[in-house]
Amino acid sequence: NAGVTQTPKFQVLKTGQSMTLQCAQDMNHNSMYWYRQDPGMGLRLIYYSASEGTTDKGEVPNGYNVSRLNKREFSLRLESAAPSQTSVYFCASSVNYPIEKLFFGSGTQLSVL
């Protein structure tokens, strides 16, 4: 039972390059989320998807796009990476009822040079 799987675990990009972070969950959860965490900061919500086919902006959506490909997968795309996007990225999914609990992937450490 894998839970939430994120790939890659580490990535180094040059400014202006693009890439997609992949996230998949095998728990049949409806909701999925992308967060970023910078040193000394909490997690900031980038985008979330309450259900298959829907996506909504979070606190810091600028510079990112997302795709909820199906119920299992929620990808995050950086079209033109910037050094300010250097961060640790966490994907999460949740079952909403009866108890809301976020299950997190192990994170992607992204460095943009």
Place this chain on the structure above:
Amino acid sequence: RKEVEQDPGPFNVPEGATVAFNCTYSNSASQSFFWYRQDCRKEPKLLMSVYSSGNEDGRFTAQLNRASQYISLLIRDSKLSDSATYLCVPRGNTGKLIFGQGTTLQVKP
């Protein structure tokens, strides 16, 4: 005002001490609240859920004050293994889950 505010600390306490953190939230529609624990920038893990006035689980107690819009986490008899960052998450009615900055606890021998 931020949606969720926490004192980042660090709170430095000796083993065996009792320590409490507060988390204030701005969305009065928040109905449920969660405390997560995060170790050294690993993925956060759920510590407690609060759906009414409070919840207790062993040495951990969460209390909700809706009038003042804050939720607290009390840790009794602190252990070295309690050293971590504690993140507060209120759940509103939009489905967004916005985390507080987190409070860092360091328990010293």
